[in-house]
Amino acid sequence: SQTIHQWPATLVQPVGSPLSLECTVEGTSNPNLYWYRQAAGRGLQLLFYSVGIGQISSEVPQNLSASRPQDRQFILSSKKLLLSDSGFYLCAWGTGTGFFETQYFGPGTRLLVL
Amino acid sequence: GDSVTQMEGPVTLSEEAFLTINCTYTATGYPSLFWYVQYPGEGLQLLLKATKADDKGSNKGFEATYRKETTSFHLEKGSVQVSDSAVYFCALRTPSGSARQLTFGSGTQLTVLP
Secondary structure, rough: OOEEEOOOOEEOOOOOEEEEEEEEOOOOOOOOEEEEEEEOOOOOEEEEEEEEOEEEEEEOOOOOOOEEOOOEEEEEEEOOOHHOOOOOEEEEEEOOOOOOOOOOOOOOEEEEEO | OOEEOOOOOOOOEEEEEEOOOEEEOOOOOEEEOOOOOOOOOOOEEEEEEEOOOOOOOEEEEEEEEOOOOEEEEOEEEEEOOHOEEEEEEEEOOOOOOOOOOEOOOEEEEEEEEO
């Protein structure tokens, strides 16, 4: 069966510090991968998605970047964190084709920028 | 653009009460519809989905029917349990535009009291 891992689970970082959040998927090959952010009391916003190694699409302009160095690894990064980067970051992988894809989410990373 | 509107929470019910969480949508074409659940401190889990009009998704006693005429996908459960306390998100994907992007509602917090 497929599983998705995210770490760390919780992170407290000072403003201006770098960020690296990692997501890995097991039990599937060539998945579509996604990063979402959930701000406190709000819904989810898609940040990035990737359909293959080295292929990254950004949905919103921001202070963050994403990379996919391996088939089942997706990394979210920032060179200098802002207070507004605080939130709950969710990685997801997708199975199925295009419109019929179903997305499955990881446990999330809670980031607090102080 | 596409959007999802959920009833505002929080919703508080007693155990064994009937649950309805309303969800309506605006979308181009005929979207796929989803309900996700987020238990405290965890990521999102897919609860159920429907991909065409009049489809009924069901899982763990929850049901939702895809109503094209009213553009709705209301979540129902006949008898809630304390363990159902969570945040529930309605989401859609349309075949136009970015076929990968899920559009989420803002979520509805459900608390079930013993």
